[in-house]
Amino acid sequence: MTAGRPAQVTEFADRVLDVVDAIPPGRVMSYGDIAEYLGQGGPRQVGRVMALWGGGVPWWRVIHADGSFLAGHEREALARYQREGTPLRPLGGAGYRVDMRQARWAPAASP
């Protein structure tokens, strides 16, 4: 059993957290990708799980489908990405976004 996580967590939430925790450095997954991989719920449900218990997993590796960072933690996330070597793609002048073409990852899909 996974220690450190609240027992109140539903099986779905536990599964989401497990997937997020399995994301290797330099890689990311979108909310929709996780939901689609699990085959249940939806992006919003994944977002809910992260909002509640995301503090126990690498939340910065879970971003929007377009590669944009988590609002309110952009600075923190960017620092993590640069440290982990996550494929970033500079915007026109200011701001960065994760290059989903490279950074997108799936548990069973090992390159």
Place this chain on the structure above:
DNA sequence: GTGCTGACACAGG
């Protein structure tokens, strides 16, 4: 049971 809200995704302007 009904309605609103939310760490989203997608299409259109």
Place this chain on the structure above:
DNA sequence: ACCTGTGCCAGCA
């Protein structure tokens, strides 16, 4: 690249 509207699903008043 940005903002707005609509759709999806689960939790809560």
